[in-house]
Amino acid sequence: MTPPSSWSPGAEPRPTADQAAAVTHRAGLLRSLHRPGAPLLLPNVWDCRGARLVAEAGLPAVATSSAAIADSLGYTDGEATPVGEMLDMIARIAAAVDVPVTADLERGYGMTPVELVERLAAAGAAGCNLEDSDPRTGRLVDAGQQADLLAGVRDAAHACGVDLVVNARIDTHLRPPSGEPGGRLDETVRRAHLYQAAGADCVYPILLSDETGIARLVATGIAVNILAAGGAAVTRLAELGVARISLGAHLYQASRAHLAGLVADVAAAGPGHQPAATR
Numbered sequence: 113m114t115p116p117s118s119w120s121p122g123a124e125p126r127p128t129a130d131q132a133a134a135v136t137h138r139a140g141l142l143r144s145l146h147r148p149g150a151p152l153l154l155p156n157v158w159d160c161r162g163a164r165l166v167a168e169a170g171l172p173a174v175a176t177s178s179a180a181i182a183d184s185l186g187y188t189d190g191e192a193t194p195v196g197e198m199l200d201m202i203a204r205i206a207a208a209v210d211v212p213v214t215a216d217l218e219r220g221y222g223m224t225p226v227e228l229v230e231r232l233a234a235a236g237a238a239g240c241n242l243e244d245s246d247p248r249t250g251r252l253v254d255a256g257q258q259a260d261l262l263a264g265v266r267d268a269a270h271a272c273g274v275d276l277v278v279n280a281r282i283d284t285h286l287r288p289p290s291g292e293p294g295g296r297l298d299e300t301v302r303r304a305h306l307y308q309a310a311g312a313d314c315v316y317p318i319l320l321s322d323e324t325g326i327a328r329l330v331a332t333g334i335a336v337n338i339l340a341a342g343g344a345a346v347t348r349l350a351e352l353g354v355a356r357i358s359l360g361a362h363l364y365q366a367s368r369a370h371l372a373g374l375v376a377d378v379a380a381a382g383p384g385h386q387p388a389a390t391r
Contacts, residue, residue, distance in 0.1 A: 136273075138238035146313065148336075154356065156180065156360055157180070160207075164209060175358060176213070178217065180363075185201070190218070200235075212239065212277075213238060217241060219244075225264035226271070229272050239276060250287060258280075258306075284317065297320075301328065301329060314334075314335040316356075338358070
């Protein structure tokens with residue numbers, strides 16, 4: 113495997129012709145895995161070991177978690193990670209597995225659509241998440257402005273000669289718009305239509321968990337991605353017609369909690385209290 117430092121986005125902003133062809137092939141495969149009722153399951157990862165575990169478990173694609181990568185690198189979530197470091201980790205993950213990788217890019221880290229597409233393709237990723245709230249202000253972005261960003265990314269991909277699966281995250285349940293709570297789902301559906309028309313392959317109404325709301329969004333015919341806290345909800349989400357299921361930072365949080373418990377056990381034992389077999 114070529115070390116990422118020699119070709120990752122931190123060193124090379126544009127994909128080679130071979131990389132572009134490989135990314136395009138993987139993007140086609142990734143898109144085909146979005147099947148309503150038989151959803152693509154994505155346990156989001158933050159490093160190469162996690163990516164390999166997902167692939168070894170027989171899952172056909174890998175997704176990253178920006179929050180998990182950020183925390184593992186010592187940064188907070190919300191685009192606080194330098195974009196080169198985020199893309200370098202995405203590149204390492206993509207190089208570690210033979211299945212398509214889709215990357216959580218928050219709202220794009222300030223990159224232009226062309227830069228985003230070129231650097232993501234150079235990293236070897238076949239897809240990305242783009243959210244419609246500003247990580248720095250915590251406010252929803254105007255839906256038309258977000259649709260323009262998504263259309264710009266789609267146009268840039270065409271111009272660069274690469275395919276890219278775009279998952280448009282809708283934050284109306286994370287950062288509710290002003291107005292009546294009952295209008296939140298209406299706004300979610302409105303944004304979903306706008307984003308699909310702009311070129312999004314899938315919409316991701318994060319934190320939407322109400323079955324009636326999920327069913328209404330699925331009924332539009334748009335591929336829907338839902339966040340699940342664990343494996344128990346997967347069967348029901350499939351029955352509702354969801355096309356993609358993400359676990360977000362769930363695995364990372366569980367792993368971090370387990371590690372914290374192990375460290376606490378070691379600290380509680382203290383020096384001189386190791387089991388006899390280890391002395």
